[in-house]
Amino acid sequence: MLDVEAVRARFPALMATDGDGRRVVHADAPGGTQVPEAVITAMADYLRTSNANQHGPFERSRRTDALCDRVREQAASFLGADADGVVFGPNMTSLTFHFSRAATVRVGEGDELVCTRLDHDANVSPWLALAGRTGAVVRWVPLAPDGTLVTAALDEVVTPRTRLVAFPRASNAFGTLVDPAPFVAAARAVGALTFMDAVHAAPHVALEQARDGVDVLVCSPYKFFGPHAGVLSADPALLASLRPDKARAAPDAGPERWQTGTASFEAIAGVGAACGYLAEVGMAAVREHEISLSRRFLDGVERLPHVRLHGPGDPHRRTPTFAVTLDSRDPAAAAGQLAARGVQVWSGHYYAVEPMRALGLLQGGGAVRIGFAHYHGPADVDRVLEALGELRPAGRGV
Ligand SMILES: Cc1ncc(COP(=O)(O)O)c(C=O)c1O
Secondary structure, eight states, X not given: OOOHHHHHTTOGGGGOBOTTSOBOXXXXXXXXXXXXXXXXXXXXXHHHHTOOOSSXXXXXXXXXXXXXXXXXXXXXXXXXXXXXXXXXXXXXXXXXXXXXXXXXXXXXXXXXEEEETTSOGGGTHHHHHHXXXXXXXXXXXXXXXXXXXXXXXXXXXXXXXXXXXXXXXXXXXXXXXXXXXXXXXXHHHTTOEEEEEOTTTTTTSOOOHHHHTOSEEEEOGGGTTSOSOEEEEXXXXXXXXXXXXXXXXXXXXXXXXXXXXXXXXXXXXXHHHHXXXXXXXXXXXXXXXXXXHHHHHHHHHHTOTTEEEESOSOGGGBOSEEEEEXXXXXXXXXXXXXXXXXXXXXXXXXXXXXXXXXXXXXXXXXXXXXXXXXXXXXXXXXXXXXXHHHTOOXXXXX
């Protein structure tokens, strides 16, 4: 079992209190997680001791080279992937556009790209742009009303013309977990690439890219207790077979060929510390704890008739990220009222435009999103439930 108080003590930002000295519940993990002291220290230490560009003939540069090699290994172990295919970038969105531009040569007029109605827009817009450039057609995997993907539709949506299948490992809107297997099987059957957005999944479930057979995986360390950065991981042979946009003078081989310009080495130091932190805590312990948080929240919400949950009701099929709407309350106004009660959550569509539209929530201003991480405990869940309870419309009983 996870010792939540010991975990929390490692995160300085979680010690914040409101005006009354009450602990603030920052439940916006899907928007970005807080960082443990180890990440802050690694970043500051890098700047103090090693701040230099790569491949130089002096010690600070050599330390930067060693850091990048080491963190590539750590990231690969975190993702269940090959270190030679780990590319560092500014964020997931930039890396996905970058890869999609390089993939242009693989797509022709009348070819097909598959997207899902559950994806964040960063795993949709690059493929719409690629289709626009090439005359390819985008086909969609639909969403069921409970916020799960209708994977049975893959039989029809994936065809011999499919060149790429993009899908999420988990939804940043509804918390839905997605099994990569049917996507990988459908894509492989027609020789298409798979591109998996693991941004929302990374802080919640163990990732196994190689075992799952996913060609390209993207994630964002700032969602898994690291700094603002992005990581793309792919089969090194696939990366070598494509020609990314790059300066002529930049490296011509290996993952650095995919990194445009100078990387944020201090961020890379932080990525390594975040991977190290999670390896120490263990994803199995994280998952077990989060399932219990989800169960507590789901049970509590059932007792609040003015709160409607959008997304799976089974804690085993989801992350502890919950989209809810409240009777007669605009989501943005509700988020503001929760903030006034020391509960910090997001509202709107959070770039999950397709999912929100598919569930009919887009027009009404989206939904309130409550996102827990392993550093939350039962008391945090209860605080959120209590605050939601206080937003019951006037005249409505318990
Ligand atoms: C599921 C998901 N995919 C992609 C992104 C985009 O990530 P980044 O901010 O690193 O570009 C986000 C960010 O919120 C996300 O939640």
